[in-house]
Amino acid sequence: MSGTSNFQSNSKVVNWIEHRLPILSFLDSQLHQYPTPRNLNYFWNFGSLAGIVLVIMIVSGITLAMHYAANTEIAFTSVERIMRDVNAGWLIRYIHMNGASMFFIVVYIHIFRGLYFGSYKAPREILWMIGIFILLAMMATAFMGYVLPWGQMSFWGATVITNLFSAIPLVGESITTWLWGGFSVDNPTLNRFFSLHYLLPFMIAGVVVLHVWALHVVGQNNPAGVEVKDVKRDTVPFTPYATIKDGSAMIFFLIFFAWFIFFVPNYLGHADNYIDANPLVTPAHIVPEWYFLPFYAILRAIPSKLGGVIAMFGSIAILAFLPWLDTSKVRSASFRPVYKVLFWAFVLVCIGLGYLGAKPAEGGYVTASRLLTFFYFAFFAILPFLGWFEKTKPVPASIADAVLAKNGGSAAAMAGAAAHSKS
Amino acid sequence: MNVKSKISLSIVSVALAAAIGFAAPAQAAGDQKKPPRQSWSFAGAFGHYDRAQIQRGFQVYREVCQACHSLKRVAFRNLHEKGGPEFTEGQVKALAEQYEIPDINDSGEAVKRKGKPSDKFPLIYANDEAAKAAQGSIPPDLSVIAKARSYERGFPLFLLDAVPGFSYQEHGADYIVALLTGYTKADDPNWNEYFPGHKIGMAKPLNNDQVEYTDGSPKTVEQYAKDVAAFLMWAAEPKLEERKKTGFNAMVFLFIFAGLMFFTKKKVWADQPH
Incomplete structure (x- = not known):
């Protein structure tokens, strides 16, 4: 993505700085011309x-x-x-x-x-x-x-x-x-x-x-x-x-x-x-701030203390492995009908865990927390297999094609706009 | 989203609702009676304190609560400041002089001197141990009590509490009113309908006609409770009026700014299919 800068200046001061620290062309390429x-x-x-x-x-x-x-x-x-x-x-x-x-x-x-x-x-x-x-x-x-x-x-x-x-x-x-x-x-x-x-x-x-x-x-x-x-x-x-x-x-x-x-x-x-x-x-109830509640629910869902701690940190650490857990060649959920459902289910599970994290760890709340903790990790367990059997929809050939399909515009309009944007 | 995925998502939602449903009986079992909602002048986006009310509330504090409860984070001068009860400077000075403040004199001896407006309300007991010895339990300081007490609103009401037009931040004040009017068993002055566990160290503190109001307000427990709760809300949040006024100005500015930005963005992007 870099290397698109055609930064040039007639100012002696600018060129003097550029020669010593090319910060102005850097800013130009990253904050101005960056596509x-x-x-x-x-x-x-x-x-x-x-x-x-x-x-x-x-x-x-x-x-x-x-x-x-x-x-x-x-x-x-x-x-x-x-x-x-x-x-x-x-x-x-x-x-x-x-x-x-x-x-x-x-x-x-x-x-x-x-x-x-x-x-x-x-x-x-x-x-x-x-x-x-x-x-x-x-x-x-x-x-x-x-x-x-x-x-x-x-x-x-x-x-x-x-x-x-x-x-x-x-x-x-x-x-x-x-x-x-x-x-x-x-x-x-x-x-x-x-x-x-x-x-x-x-x-x-x-x-x-x-x-x-x-x-x-x-x-x-x-x-x-x-x-x-x-x-x-x-x-x-x-x-x-x-x-x-x-x-x-x-x-x-x-x-x-x-x-x-x-x-x-x-x-x-x-x-x-x-x-x-x-x-x-x-x-009476020790409750963390709302943004920790889903993880707190996972912590308390596991009966053993060490197990709870591992599950809690694991629930965050597992996110780092997503690039390899997800085997689908298609990125966007727009073209992945099954993943789309799985994604929204995962969102609901996270919200549900958040709700349970605020509740006392007793009775039905514990059962519900365990169920949702299972669902939380199930999301990551299903992902590797999903890539094999999911029938994805056809992906647009390019970003321009995706935009055209959405707007129903003509290719000529796009080319004209593109020329305009580079001026 | 197609029909199939909508159906699948519905199934997931139902399963989730069922999972949370497990929890419902547990919630019902530990249920505490919820304080009734009061109408407060300081609620809402344009809320402000009712001067006469918090002046009366201060009178209730001084004549009743102060027997046991300190107000150590509030200074006498605050009573004169804008956005509070706004007593006159003279009134505050005279009031401060009625209090004895521990100090050290020029020869290094511990003395008590007359209060000044810059002093804070003195402690009632020298320490928690002394308070406990005298009262059986420690009467909490009341400076931030209106923000330090709350009650569970439950789902889905707690979500509504943040929504413009429905916003609700007065849980603490409502709880105080409920507590002070919640001594409903005539034969047990330490039984309270709203106190968690119902057994409260503080015996029924307020009775009708106990405090002499001079402005003709009803001399009832309900009125005293509301007035002192409003006063305590001010003590906990003395900058509430300034905050809401500043907030209104900030919102007007931001909405105009947002409109300008939005249309500028539209104009910039007008020639680009996106």
């Missing part, structure tokens, strides 16, 4: 949205860190001070608090889009795996961030999750003590979580650079799931086409985000986290 498939739908905007949320989280987070105190004695008070006395502190905190949820909403849609349109298939395996790594890093960051306000859910959530490591045979107990920096979740734990919570987003930003690099090497997948064959007919330049579309999507998304910040800021949180952490009082 993007012309048939992308709005689901392809969630990658850039995720990038925007990451920036919003880093900026609001750095500002919060100027006022927050990572000490068990005063952490809760320092957050309340931000809410009451810091100028616009309530706004910064509600942005950051709801931003975490927004990040997961955007990234989950981004991932499901990749699943539906087969974006993980060759040659995008590394791109996909880097993405799964980003998801894991986000989860670690979000978990440690939730501990910082040092409310009841912070403390007990941290206790439950760090205790999972004690399930590891032989060294589990030592690892847990090492994570805590003591013999229970306490001040050293809070301190290191704050340190790591500040560090990880910058590492995520670094891995995002790799993710975008890998993307710009292989190019974007598209709803038709066929590779770009003719840059002129199949693609449009990144600027202005993708920039204005990403820009629009960003503003639509900010409306959604702002609704939560300003009008229902505590909807996605848990009331118990407005109670100071108290190691002597266990909340």
